[in-house]
Amino acid sequence: xxxxxxxxxxxxxxxxxxxxxxxxxxxxxxxxxxxxxxxxxxxxxxxxxxxxxxxxxxxxxxxxxxxxxxxxxxxxxxxxxxxxxxxxxxxxxxxxxxxxxxxxxxxxxxxxxxxxxxxxxxxxxxxxxxxxxxxxxxxxxxxxxxxxxxxxxxxxxxxxxxxxxxxxxxxxxxxxxxxxxxxxxxxxxxxxxxxxxxxxxxxxxxxxxxxxxxxxxxxxxxxxxxxxxxxxxxxxxxxxxxxxxxxxxxxxxxxxxxxxxxxxxxxxxxxxxxxxxxxxxxxxxxxxxxxxxxxxxxxxxxxxxxxxxxxxxxxxxxxxxxxxxxxxxxxxxxxxxxxxxxxxxxxxxxxxxxxxxxxxx
Ligand SMILES: Cc1cc2nc3c(=O)[nH]c(=O)nc-3n(C[C@H](O)[C@H](O)[C@H](O)COP(=O)(O)OP(=O)(O)OC[C@H]3O[C@@H](n4cnc5c(N)ncnc54)[C@H](O)[C@@H]3O)c2cc1C
Numbered sequence: 001x002x003x004x005x006x007x008x009x010x011x012x013x014x015x016x017x018x019x020x021x022x023x024x025x026x027x028x029x030x031x032x033x034x035x036x037x038x039x040x041x042x043x044x045x046x047x048x049x050x051x052x053x054x055x056x057x058x059x060x061x062x063x064x065x066x067x068x069x070x071x072x073x074x075x076x077x078x079x080x081x082x083x084x085x086x087x088x089x090x091x092x093x094x095x096x097x098x099x100x101x102x103x104x105x106x107x108x109x110x111x112x113x114x115x116x117x118x119x120x121x122x123x124x125x126x127x128x129x130x131x132x133x134x135x136x137x138x139x140x141x142x143x144x145x146x147x148x149x150x151x152x153x154x155x156x157x158x159x160x161x162x163x164x165x166x167x168x169x170x171x172x173x174x175x176x177x178x179x180x181x182x183x184x185x186x187x188x189x190x191x192x193x194x195x196x197x198x199x200x201x202x203x204x205x206x207x208x209x210x211x212x213x214x215x216x217x218x219x220x221x222x223x224x225x226x227x228x229x230x231x232x233x234x235x236x237x238x239x240x241x242x243x244x245x246x247x248x249x250x251x252x253x254x255x256x257x258x259x260x261x262x263x264x265x266x267x268x269x270x271x272x273x274x275x276x277x278x279x280x281x282x283x284x285x286x287x288x289x290x291x292x293x294x295x296x297x298x299x300x301x302x303x304x305x306x307x308x309x310x311x312x313x314x315x316x317x318x319x320x321x322x323x324x325x326x327x328x329x330x331x332x333x334x335x336x337x338x339x340x341x342x343x344x345x346x347x348x349x350x351x352x353x354x355x356x357x358x359x360x361x
Pocket of ligand 1: 084115116117118119120122123124145146147148149188190191194196331332333334335336337339
C-alpha cells in the first residue's frame with residue numbers, strides 16, 4: 001500500500017506548522033491578514049478540488065477533507081475564510097454557465113479568492129434576499145446576514161430567491177458598489193478574526209453572464225440538507241488540536257486515549273459515509289455521526305480547558321481559543337435537519353446520564 005502523503009497534505013502541513021499555528025493566538029485577536037491569504041494563494045490549496053484542465057489539482061475528496069482538517073486545527077479563522085472559496089469552485093466545475101469560462105481558472109489557481117453569501121436561502125419561505133429579472137440580468141434586494149472574508153476575498157457567490165421560488169446564484173465583486181453596502185466587521189464570541197460582515201442589497205444588478213446556477217428552491221434545499229448532514233472535517237481538525245494540547249498536559253493519559261480512540265472511530269465512519277456514491281442516502285446515520293463528532297469535539301476542547309486549569313482563561317491560551325472555535329463550528333453550515341438532530345441528541349445525552357438520587361422517585 002502506498003503510504004506517501006499526497007503533495008497537497010504535505011503543503012497544508014507545512015503551511016499549518018510554519019505559519020498558521022504559530023500565529024493563531026495573535027490572529028484570533030487581530031484578524032486574518034492579507035499575508036495569510038497570499039500564502040494560501042501561493043500554496044495551491046485553493047485549487048485542491050478544481051479540475052486540472054483549469055489549473056487546479058483535481059485531488060480526491062479524501063485529500064480535500066484532510067487538507068481542511070489540517071488548516072482548521074492550525075488556525076480556525078484562516079480555515080474559515082478559505083473554506084468559503086471551495087463551494088463556488090466545486091459548483092462552477094459542475095456548471096455549464098459562461099461564468100465557468102471566465103472564473104473557474106482564476107479561482108482554481110488562486111489568482112482570485114471567493115466568498116459565499118447563501119446561508120440565508122435556508123430561511124425560505126422567508127426571502128431575505130430577492131432576485132428579480134431586470135433587463136439582461138438580475139437585481140438583488142434584501143439583507144445578507146453573514147458574509148465572511150470581506151476585504152480579503154475578491155468575488156462573492158450571492159444567492160437570492162425569485163418570485164418563482166427559484167434560487168439564483170450569481171457572482172459579484174466583493175466590494176462596496178452601487179446596490180451593495182457592507183456593515184463594519186462584526187465583533188463575535190468566536191471567529192471575529194474572519195472579517196465577517198452583513199450586506200445590504202438595494203438593487204444590486206448583475207448581468208446574466210455572472211449567473212452560475214438557477215435551481216428550484218425545493219431541489220436546492222434537498223441537496224443542501226444532504227450536504228449539511230455530513231460531519232465537517234473542521235470539527236475533527238479542532239478536536240485533534242485540542243487532544244494534542246491535552247496530551248501535553250500531565251495526568252491526562254487515560255482521558256486523551258479514550259477520546260482519541262472514539263474520535264478516530266467516528267471520523268472513519270463519517271468519512272466512509274461521505275464517500276458513499278448516493279449523497280442523499282443514509283441521512284439519519286450521517287446526522288448521527290455529525291452529532292457524535294460535535295460531542296467529541298466539545299469533550300476534547302473542554303478537556304483541554306479543564307486539564308489546563310485557570311491559565312486557560314488567558315487570551316494567550318490555545319485551549320480557550322479552541323473551545324470558542326468549537327462553539328462556532330456547532331452552528332456553522334447548520335441546516336434545519338442538523339439543528340434538530342443535534343438538539344435531540346443533546347437532550348437524550350442528559351436524560352441518559354441522569355441517575356436518580358437515593359430516595360428520589
Ligand atoms: C461568524 C459567522 C460567519 C458566517 N459566514 C457566512 C458566510 O460567509 N456565508 C454564508 O452564506 N453564511 C455564513 N454564515 C452563516 C452560517 O452558515 C449560518 O449561521 C448557519 O447556517 C446557521 O444559520 P443562521 O444563523 O443563518 O440561521 P438560523 O435562523 O439560525 O437557522 C439555521 C437553520 O435552522 C432552521 N431553523 C431556524 N429556526 C428554526 C426553528 N425554530 N425550527 C426549525 N428550523 C429552524 C433554519 O431554517 C436554518 O435551516 C456565518 C455565520 C457565522 C456565525
